[in-house]
Amino acid sequence: MADIHVEEFYKDVAIALIQLYSAFPRRINLFVEDIAGPDETDEFGLHSKRHMACFGTLLWLSEEGLLRHVDTIRQEALDQAVLTRDAFVRLSAPAPMALVRELSEPLSEPGLPLSVQNDLSTYVYLLRSALRSGSSSRISLAVQSTFFTDTGFGSVH
Template sequence: MADIHVEEFYKDAAIALVQLYMAFPRRTNLFVEDIAGPDEPDEFGLHSTRHMACFGALLWLAEEGLIRYVDTIRQEALDQAVLTRQAFVRLNAPAPQALVRELSTAPREPSLPASVQKDLSTYIHLLRSALKSGSSSRISLAVQSTFFNDAGLEPVH
């Protein structure tokens, strides 16, 4: 089992990427509160550790070339965020069938049209399915498989 902050990172990253995919190619504001939940700054105006971890995850996604944004809105959002070409192409790519069988929550229907079967086997579908399941291990595996396997890393089961 991974540390809780790493599990939260995977979930934050998956939610952000799915939100940006749904808006693509439009630029949109990506609010931390929409990803990590409501936050009440303390008496000094400082956000919670959870809020700042999510904000940090968004900045990390940008630093790693998965998303672009114009500016930050304090520590509350990324202004005019959009997926990079690299992220968009990867999210639309077909995932290995073994991974699709393991992570997909949709029943496998051989009678579905080929175009629907193709859509159900993409990385974006795996991220959506993992988020829908609410399972931290499924979310972690989906994010690791989507973005880290090209680096020669194998997802942890």
């Protein structure tokens, strides 16, 4: 079993990238509280470890070339964040069918048009499906498969 902070990292990655994908190509402010939930600072004005871990995840995504941003808003948000080209292309790409079958919700209508089937086999759809499931293992697998393993589509640099 993974450490809880690693499971939270994968969930934060998935939520942040889905938010950015949903707004693409618009730049948005990416707020930690929208990803990790509400946070109350302590008597010294310091954020919780959970809040800071999520903020660190957002900075890491930027450092790894998955998103760009203009600045930070204190430790609350990334200002004017947008997916990089590589991240957008990867999220829009079709995932291997074995992974789609493992991570997707079963299709209720097998006769769906090809365009809809294609949309339901993208990496971003797999991330959304994994998040809806609430399963840490599915979220972890979806994020790892999308960005951290080579599945023949090239890796994001």
